[in-house]
Amino acid sequence: MKEKACFLDRDGTLNVEVNYLHEPEKLILEKNVPEALQLLRDNGFKLVVITNxxxxxxxxxxxxxxxxxxxxxxxxxxxxxxxIDKFYYCMHHPEFNGECDCRKPGTALFKQAAEDLNIDLEQSFMIGDRLSDIEAGENAKCRKTYLLKSGYGIKTILANPDRPFNIAEDILEAARKIVNA
Ligand SMILES: [Mg+2]
Ligand SMILES: [Zn+2]
Structure with missing residues (x-):
């Protein structure tokens, strides 16, 4: 029996976006994050962060x-x-390291998580605030992706007017849609 997961971007999704956040004292959770995570967890989803x-x-x-x-x-x-059940991160950038498969929209970290935690990607979801999050979820063959309006979400929507997104006001709205899907 395989597990299902909700893959979560970190900055702008779980915590308030601060460019290049690396100081723990600057970490502030986004609105409704604990409630959203509880709802997902209570409905059988593993909670997996995938962050660039x-x-x-x-x-x-x-x-x-x-x-x-x-x-x-x-x-x-x-x-x-x-x-959070597990955090996965890519520390690369193409300018410095060349292309890698782990940087979103790449899928290496999703595949690693699937192996580590026995996750069925096709039963899993992705929530994020950037196009690369949405593309990563799609590339990983997740069941559905949600773009939040937090973080870079509004900018992402405005920059991609012709692209269909499943938009949620915040992570709790996304979580409610996911558990009712
Ligand atoms: Mg983000
Ligand atoms: Zn990488």
Whole structure:
């Protein structure tokens, strides 16, 4: 029996967008995140973060800073009795490392998660705030993707007027649609 997952972008989706966030004290959860994660978890979804962290390639911070931010996120979720099952991150940028398969819209991290956590990608969903999140979910053959209006969401909608998106006001609205799908 395979698991289903909700893949989650990090910056602008789970936490308020701060460019190149790497200081745990600057981590602020987006609106309704604990409730959305509880709803997904209670409906049998694994909660898997997939995030592009090119700040490492750019020399702005190190892997240990990414890990510290993820520990802080778990800490902020603790009072709500919910946690992220696993974090996956790409630390590359094509300018510095050449092309990689792990940077969204690439799918290597989705495939890794599927293997690690026994996830059926076709029963899984992706939520994010950028076109690369939506494309990554589509490339990974997720059942459906949701674009939030938080983070870069509004900019993404305006920059891609002819592209159909499943838009949600916030992560809780996306989570409600997912569990009712
Ligand atoms: Mg984002
Ligand atoms: Zn990569």
């Amino acid at each position: 962290q090119a700040g490492v390639a750019r020399g702005m911070y190190e892997e240990k800073d990414i890990i510290a931010v993820h520990e802080k996120m778990q800490e902020l979720l603790t009072p709500y009795n919910v946690k």
